[in-house]
Amino acid sequence: MAYRAVFRCIAGCSGEHPVWDPIYRCPSCGDLLEVAHDVESLKDRSAAAWMRLFDERYKRTTWPYGSSVWGKKEWVCPDVRNDSVVSMDEGGTNLFWAERFGRELGMDDLWVKLCGNSHTGSFKDLGMTVLVSVVRQIMDEGGDIRAVACASTGDTSASLAAYAAAGGIPAIVLLPRGKVSTAQLLQPIANGALVLALDTDFDGCMAIVQRLSQDEGIYLANSMNSLRLEGQKTVAIEIVQQLDWTVPDVVVIPGGNLGNVSALGAGFDMMSDLGLIDRQPQIVVAQAEAANPLYLAYGRDWEFEPVGAKPTQASAIQIGNPVSVRKAIRTLRRHRGIVEQASEAELAEAAARADRTGMYNCPHTGVALAALIKLRERGRIDAGARVVVVSTASGLKFTDFKLGYHERRLPDVPATWANVPVELPNDYDAVRRAIDEHSAGRESAP
């Protein structure tokens, strides 16, 4: 059976476009496109047969199916040839029971999906492998693409640079100067991309890269290119797969440009259409208060207006005019959506508090954890609910944030859990005294 996927307009304009066409918006109305699958042909396999197939391939080495994105290839981008795939083994990330942190919140079924444990340290790899594979196939067939390019708050450029390098494709990244972490700046530099650091914010970089993609033969790798979302939607399938094909009650996810939440919803919808699941989770989007246009829209019955994004430690979601907002609102309407926000103090304290239970959270995961804490306190999430928090990046990329917290240098953050090294002379008694004092402090702590 031949499976098929094409671009369609999300506003419902007629017509379909091959996924090989470098178009990012509907030629009739200008709205976003989405990848539409021929669901009828996918029904040639039963739900049980799909689950078996995905389980058989999971984390094995038969190219390219060991990647948890390409292990679901028929649902993602069926027309890509296996020899065009540019993969570095995406997905298959740990989903762990956050027992101790959950207990602190009075919950006994809290899980964290660590999407940051991936090739470039963020969930962006899930989508980038799909986009770059399509580009490679276009180029292999003589298509005219000079380079792939993106505007980025850090993780998109890291992922694009790595996948383009693996595929032998020139990459250009546009970053807001001084607004990404050192690790995120170094990643595309190391992978040999042309790195352009502009005196603007993410929204400014986005405007320029969109023009480049219209005028200069440059292929756009931002998430308005819906090929990325096809890879990202596998996170929903993978969560259900890891929970032995059961659906959690609530999924909490941080949102910036809002592609990831749209993808998450699309993954659940597709599993439902193909009979793998018979209920839907509630979806919670967490935004930084400094960049909260979706949170504001949620309070106005989804009436959306862009905002100017203010600086936040959660730099990857410092976005005031999210490109995928319409897709995200559609997802949230279907999934009893809730949007919550977190202040700089709330996100930093939540990340640090959860770190004390063994995690190592990036600030965006801090935003999601802070939202969870607030919704738990208000009783909007039940104590017994099975909740999955999507952790979007590795904390190891955010050393400045971590160090700033523990040295109490973050503005407006009390840093309740600050923990700094005790500097001592080379002296046994001094070490012993420091240990005794520390133990005494722990006994008297609340």
Ligand SMILES: *Cc1c(COP(=O)(O)O)cnc(C)c1O
């Ligand atoms: C990109 C990113 C997000 C936001 O995802 P969107 O699809 O833009 O909403 C959140 N966290 C991290 C670490 C990211 O890199």
